[in-house]
Amino acid sequence: MSERRDRPWVMRTYxxxxxxxxxxxxYRDNLGRGQTGLSVAFDLPTQTxxxxxxxxxxxxxxxxxxxxxHLGDMETLFEGIPLDRMNTSMTINxxxxxxxxxxVAAAERQGVAREALSGxxxxxxxxxxxxxxxxxxxxxxxxxxxxxVIAFTVAExxxxxxxxxxxxxxxxxxxxxxxxxxxxxxxxxxxxDALRERGDVDEAAFPTTVGRISYFVNAxxxxxxxxxxxxxxxxxxxxxxETRYGVTDERLRRFRYGVQVNSLGLTEPQPENNVYRIAxxxxxxxxxxxxxxxxxxxxxxxxxxxxxxxxxxxxxLRLQQIMAYETDLLEYEDLFDxxxxxxxxxxxxxARVAEELAWIEREGGVxxxxxxxxxxxxxxxxxxxRLREIESGEQVVVGVNRWQEGLPxxxxxxxxxxxxxxxxxxxxxxxxxxxxxxxxxxxxEAEVALHxxxxxxxxxxxxxxxxxxxxxxxxxxxxxGAALRDIFxxxxxxxxxxxxxxxxxxxxxxxxxxxxxxxxxxxLGRRLKLLVGKPGxxxxxxxAEQVAVRARDAGIEVVYDGIRLTPDQIARAAEEEGVHAxxxxxxxxxxxxxxxxxxxxxxxxGLAALPVIVGGIIPPEDRTALLAAGVARVFTPSDFDLxxxxxxxxxxxxxxxxx
Amino acid sequence: MSATLAAxxxxxxxxxxxxxxxxxxxxxxxxxxxxxxxxxxxxxxxRPGGLLVGLTGPPGVGKSTLAGALxxxxxxxxxxxxxxxxxxxxxxxxxALLGDRARIGPRGGDxxxxxxxMAARDRLGGLAPATFEAVIAMGAAADRVLVETVGxxxxxxxxxxxxxxxxxxxxxASGDTLQFIKAGLMEVPDVVVVGKAxxxxxxxxxxxxxxxxxxxxxxxxxxxxxxxxxxxxxxGALCDVLEELREAGAPELGPRRDxxxxxxxxxxxxxxxxxxxxxxxxxxxxxxxxxxxxPPGTPPSAxxxxxxxxxxx
Numbered sequence: 001m002s003e004r005r006d007r008p009w010v011m012r013t014y015x016x017x018x019x020x021x022x023x024x025x026x027y028r029d030n031l032g033r034g035q036t037g038l039s040v041a042f043d044l045p046t047q048t049x050x051x052x053x054x055x056x057x058x059x060x061x062x063x064x065x066x067x068x069x070h071l072g073d074m075e076t077l078f079e080g081i082p083l084d085r086m087n088t089s090m091t092i093n094x095x096x097x098x099x100x101x102x103x104v105a106a107a108e109r110q111g112v113a114r115e116a117l118s119g120x121x122x123x124x125x126x127x128x129x130x131x132x133x134x135x136x137x138x139x140x141x142x143x144x145x146x147x148x149v150i151a152f153t154v155a156e157x158x159x160x161x162x163x164x165x166x167x168x169x170x171x172x173x174x175x176x177x178x179x180x181x182x183x184x185x186x187x188x189x190x191x192x193d194a195l196r197e198r199g200d201v202d203e204a205a206f207p208t209t210v211g212r213i214s215y216f217v218n219a220x221x222x223x224x225x226x227x228x229x230x231x232x233x234x235x236x237x238x239x240x241x242e243t244r245y246g247v248t249d250e251r252l253r254r255f256r257y258g259v260q261v262n263s264l265g266l267t268e269p270q271p272e273n274n275v276y277r278i279a280x281x282x283x284x285x286x287x288x289x290x291x292x293x294x295x296x297x298x299x300x301x302x303x304x305x306x307x308x309x310x311x312x313x314x315x316x317l318r319l320q321q322i323m324a325y326e327t328d329l330l331e332y333e334d335l336f337d338x339x340x341x342x343x344x345x346x347x348x349x350x351a352r353v354a355e356e357l358a359w360i361e362r363e364g365g366v367x368x369x370x371x372x373x374x375x376x377x378x379x380x381x382x383x384x385x386r387l388r389e390i391e392s393g394e395q396v397v398v399g400v401n402r403w404q405e406g407l408p409x410x411x412x413x414x415x416x417x418x419x420x421x422x423x424x425x426x427x428x429x430x431x432x433x434x435x436x437x438x439x440x441x442x443x444x445e446a447e448v449a450l451h452x453x454x455x456x457x458x459x460x461x462x463x464x465x466x467x468x469x470x471x472x473x474x475x476x477x478x479x480x481g482a483a484l485r486d487i488f489x490x491x492x493x494x495x496x497x498x499x500x501x502x503x504x505x506x507x508x509x510x511x512x513x514x515x516x517x518x519x520x521x522x523x524l525g526r527r528l529k530l531l532v533g534k535p536g537x538x539x540x541x542x543x544a545e546q547v548a549v550r551a552r553d554a555g556i557e558v559v560y561d562g563i564r565l566t567p568d569q570i571a572r573a574a575e576e577e578g579v580h581a582x583x584x585x586x587x588x589x590x591x592x593x594x595x596x597x598x599x600x601x602x603x604x605x606g607l608a609a610l611p612v613i614v615g616g617i618i619p620p621e622d623r624t625a626l627l628a629a630g631v632a633r634v635f636t637p638s639d640f641d642l643x644x645x646x647x648x649x650x651x652x653x654x655x656x657x658x659x
Numbered sequence: 660m661s662a663t664l665a666a667x668x669x670x671x672x673x674x675x676x677x678x679x680x681x682x683x684x685x686x687x688x689x690x691x692x693x694x695x696x697x698x699x700x701x702x703x704x705x706r707p708g709g710l711l712v713g714l715t716g717p718p719g720v721g722k723s724t725l726a727g728a729l730x731x732x733x734x735x736x737x738x739x740x741x742x743x744x745x746x747x748x749x750x751x752x753x754x755a756l757l758g759d760r761a762r763i764g765p766r767g768g769d770x771x772x773x774x775x776x777m778a779a780r781d782r783l784g785g786l787a788p789a790t791f792e793a794v795i796a797m798g799a800a801a802d803r804v805l806v807e808t809v810g811x812x813x814x815x816x817x818x819x820x821x822x823x824x825x826x827x828x829x830x831x832a833s834g835d836t837l838q839f840i841k842a843g844l845m846e847v848p849d850v851v852v853v854g855k856a857x858x859x860x861x862x863x864x865x866x867x868x869x870x871x872x873x874x875x876x877x878x879x880x881x882x883x884x885x886x887x888x889x890x891x892x893x894x895g896a897l898c899d900v901l902e903e904l905r906e907a908g909a910p911e912l913g914p915r916r917d918x919x920x921x922x923x924x925x926x927x928x929x930x931x932x933x934x935x936x937x938x939x940x941x942x943x944x945x946x947x948x949x950x951x952x953x954p955p956g957t958p959p960s961a962x963x964x965x966x967x968x969x970x971x972x
Binding site (some may be wrong): 138371372374490492494495497498501503514517518521525526527548549551552553554555556557558559560561562564566568569572573575576577578605606 | 673674677680681684685686687690719721723724746748749751752753754755756757758760761762765766767768773774775776778780889
């Protein structure tokens with residue numbers, strides 16, 4: 001055994017659900033099992049700045065994460081967890097200033113000074129517009145709030161990582177390594193350039209600011225390619241920091257990143273195989289010492305089925321511990337420096353990244369390419385290409401497009417069918433706590449604090465001090481969000497789904513789908529028209545986008561209405577557009593709340609006969625319930641061949657038309 | 660039945676308008692017949708104070724954002740608005756991606772706004788015959804109608820034949836549209852908008868060049884506006900200019916729509932009977948002369964029937 005072992009990465013599990021109290025119990029359990037940091041998952045209302053009792057929050061409270069409506073919730077979340085000794089990562093973006101303000105205020109109430117806090121706010125808005133969808137304001141004010149957080153923490157919270165440039169969600173949307181590296185670097189440069197333009201970070205502190213930028217990446221199953229990607233990112237970031245920002249201290253140019261390995265490649269069929277996939281994906285981010293992750297989060301094997309249980313999360317944590325403590329990985333210097341294979345792969349990737357960066361420059365830079373939808377469109381196209389490879393079998397996915405036959409999995413045999421069901425009372429209880437909180441606080445103080453927030457927003461003063469005052473005065477998440485939306489306006493980002501989208505490759509199954517669509521169109525008297533959109537607050541639109549593009553290629557006129565639609569908005573669009581069917585995509589687990597609302601809204605407009613088709617992560621039991629509630633078809637991740645999905649939609653329309 | 664549907668559409672019934680638009684796009688004979696009777700009625704109805712606006716320009720120039728801003732501006736002025744957003748059909752599959760509605764309208768929904776996306780279908784980049792009729796239907800139902808098309812190929816010309824005023828959006832310092840207008844290769848629209856005015860100097864320079872060239876093109880008074888739909892600058896001014904042009908052109912509005920209607924009938928005739936059918940009438944000029952002989956306010960089906968009879972079909 002070698003003399004010295006490297007210190008392992010920070011081990012986290014991305015978690016949070018139902019309520020602050022339930023999540024607090026989970027965190028304490030996880031820390032007790034040897035987890036070394038916390039990674040907080042917030043629910044969608046918290047991520048987008050709405051209160052639990054807002055109409056838009058219905059069905060979403062406590063689903064994909066913990067609801068944090070005010071300081072009381074934040075204090076409950078960290079009860080008994082000393083914040084000066086914790087490293088907390090918060091996946092929070094549009095409302096990052098607010099959640100950081102609540103964290104600082106909660107620490108203050110624990111008697112911990114903000115200087116002593118260490119952790120990360122994700123605070124990356126560009127990828128929200130490109131793939132994750134939980135933005136709140138238009139791009140330019142979003143960039144302003146983002147840089148407010150950075151400027152504030154540089155001055156007052158020396159141990160805080162104010163921004164985690166995320167390429168994670170880009171890969172989930174289908175980005176190739178080239179796109180992932182280029183978009184992440186371009187994004188980081190846009191943030192730093194914006195900071196430099198503000199002029200309130202002094203020139204001497206700028207290298208420190210550069211040193212605070214950290215990344216959050218994805219790692220897929222092609223782990224050699226992924227490892228190369230990270231080595232290239234490390235080199236390019238070092239070079240960018242030195243040449244573009246004049247950082248001389250080598251330590252401040254280090255590529256620091258956390259990782260959550262790929263969920264995109266996790267399969268619903270034969271889900272036990274995902275355990276291997278997760279282990280192999282992890283290799284890409286730990287094998288090479290010179291580009292090793294600082295913090296690792298692993299998904300659970302059953303993510304494509306439903307919400308992981310605590311035991312599933314423990315199983316993932318054990319993998320990290322085995323890798324770090326049982327293997328000899330941490331005993332050696334970098335294993336790949338000097339490998340000519342790796343060097344060649346690196347050179348190729350670097351060249352492609354340079355081309356891509358030049359393209360973004362020609363598009364007018366990151367913000368312009370976000371506003372025009374140009375970057376988004378490239379991602380959707382990359383996603384389509386990936387999907388096509390899986391459908392054609394060119395990319396093998398065991399249990400999905402090869403070796404589909406298998407024995408029933410005993411892991412799914414338990415009473416819970418292998419995943420956690422959400423506490424159905426969580427939403428009502430959260431609303432009750434919120435109402436009680438509003439009644440108990442000093443209304444005048446909250447109003448004064450909100451006034452200060454509006455002032456800061458309009459005058460351009462840093463939003464953080466005013467937000468912290470709001471936190472301490474008992475302001476709620478929805479009030480904070482509403483104040484800023486009033487000033488900066490709401491935003492609907494370009495969908496990236498447009499007429500100029502490249503066509504899918506022809507296959508026999510696409511031709512068959514087209515025949516089914518043509519037959520339906522003939523019978524209907526006009527071309528089959530389909531509305532595709534996402535109800536609720538979930539912004540993960542990759543699936544909906546791919547269905548929209550493929551439906552077009554099969555001959556359907558597709559109205560793509562994007563994300564965050566209310567049930568009434570969907571019914572309204574169905575009426576105005578005269579569509580023959582409605583396709584809804586729900587990935588947040590809120591389908592049982594949202595889909596019946598849409599059906600009711602359609603009935604209210606006399607459109608009850610329109611077939612509703614639902615796609616998402618939908619357990620078998622819920623599928624049965626949805627079909628009973630009047631849904632025409634339900635598709636899940638195992639329906640990966642979209643040609644077949646489209647043909648089924650055409651059939652559903654014909655059945656609806658009495659065919 | 661048709662009288663009722665036409666009246667419902669005029670009164671602003673959303674479900675009636677939706678029903679009519681579905682019939683217009685249908686190839687089923689019963690739908691066609693029902694729709695044609697309603698369109699006969701609506702085509703000769705001039706909604707008081709109404710205005711049809713076409714918005715066109717090359718891809719990527721910020722048209723959708725501008726459309727969204729213009730709609731918001733009209734809604735603030737308490738005008739009801741109808742939007743027809745036209746996107747090309749895929750030539751291979753016949754399908755289409757209609758993605759613009761996601762950029763238009765407030766999140767909560769708006770009873771004073773009706774958005775219909777339409778595929779351009781068969782004609783190369785041009786408007787489908789049903790789109791002309793849809794403009795008529797929308798114009799009867801809403802105070803302001805915006806017809807948004809991608810300015811490639813035929814659609815730029817087509818849209819001007821469907822609306823009262825055409826707005827062309829061009830990209831600062833680049834693009835064919837700018838060159839075409841300057842060189843006199845393209846008919847000068849009623850309003851030229853230089854988009855992305857947030858680009859600053861480039862937008863100002865482009866606007867200056869255009870203003871300078873207008874007198875030589877015989878259209879010295881054509882408004883050239885710099886608009887940044889993203890920042891919200893210049894949208895109010897565009898709205899004002901459109902209102903001024905509407906008021907100035909109000910007396911002509913009826914006769915001009917009548918003329919457009921006859922051109923549309925002529926196009927339908929040509930689509931149906933080809934150039935041979937037209938020859939039987941002495942070409943386009945002969946057909947126009949026959950149409951001119953009919954009194955103003957003759958409904959489209961009667962106009963078409965007159966041509967068909969005269970051609971011996």
